[in-house]
Amino acid sequence: AQKVTQAQTEISVVEKEDVTLDCVYETRDTTYYLFWYKQPPSGELVFLIRRNSFDEQNEISGRYSWNFQKSTSSFNFTITASQVVDSAVYFCALTQGQGGSYIPTFGRGTSLIVHP
Amino acid sequence: NAGVTQTPKFQVLKTGQSMTLQCAQDMNHEYMSWYRQDPGMGLRLIHYSVGAGITDQGEVPNGYNVSRSTTEDFPLRLLSAAPSQTSVYFCASSPGVPARRGQPQHFGDGTRLSIL
Numbered sequence: 158a159q160k161v162t163q164a165q166t167e168i169s170v171v172e173k174e175d176v177t178l179d180c181v182y183e184t185r186d187t188t189y190y191l192f193w194y195k196q197p198p199s200g201e202l203v204f205l206i207r208r209n210s211f212d213e214q215n216e217i218s219g220r221y222s223w224n225f226q227k228s229t230s231s232f233n234f235t236i237t238a239s240q241v242v243d244s245a246v247y248f249c250a251l252t253q254g255q256g257g258s259y260i261p262t263f264g265r266g267t268s269l270i271v272h273p
Numbered sequence: 274n275a276g277v278t279q280t281p282k283f284q285v286l287k288t289g290q291s292m293t294l295q296c297a298q299d300m301n302h303e304y305m306s307w308y309r310q311d312p313g314m315g316l317r318l319i320h321y322s323v324g325a326g327i328t329d330q331g332e333v334p335n336g337y338n339v340s341r342s343t344t345e346d347f348p349l350r351l352l353s354a355a356p357s358q359t360s361v362y363f364c365a366s367s368p369g370v371p372a373r374r375g376q377p378q379h380f381g382d383g384t385r386l387s388i389l
Contacts, residue, residue: 192377194380200361201380201381201382202380204378248315248316259321259323259370260318260331263316263317264315265313265315
């Protein structure tokens with residue numbers, strides 16, 4: 158069985174603060190994929206990033222960065238200098254690789270509120 | 274770019290009524306799926322399809338039917354609506370099975386369904 162835990166239900170910050178959203182996963186597979194999605198107040202779900210289990214390099218995209226650590230089974234997401242437009246619910250998700258289930262597992266989401 | 278189109282966006286039903294939520298994608302994606310999103314529960318997979326003529330159950334299939342007669346369309350049918358099916362429903366697609374190729378999913382804008 159696989160599991161994704163986003164322990165932070167809601168985070169509230171003031172604009173320009175840095176914020177890290179935690180994602181801890183469980184899987185028995187050696188090949189798997191991790192994702193982050195953003196759901197702004199308008200409701201649509203937007204893909205942000207994918208990582209496969211063999212690529213532990215951290216990634217930076219503008220103010221967004223992701224830290225993947227297999228040793229701690231974590232795939233954390235950091236927003237630097239947060240902005241009001243970053244206010245959204247963020248979901249971490251896991252899918253198994255070759256031979257695994259077709260069913261992706263989503264965390265319960267972290268609601269990020271950025272105050273001006 | 275239409276992407277994934279869901280209709281209707283909002284619907285109110287009475288208990289016992291049936292209805293079909295429509296989902297269409299114009300990206301020639303093999304994989305399509307239906308999720309429901311409930312407060313604090315994240316996204317839960319209802320049914321999915323890996324290609325025309327092939328469907329399978331997800332985590333919460335009871336009370337729902339699907340069919341996939343074409344690559345483009347993947348309707349979700351509620352057979353006899355119950356208040357427990359009040360939720361936001363998302364349709365998603367991806368070029369290949371997420372688990373096999375690690376492809377991110379493209380989501381529709383959602384259908385907000387209320388069962389009275």
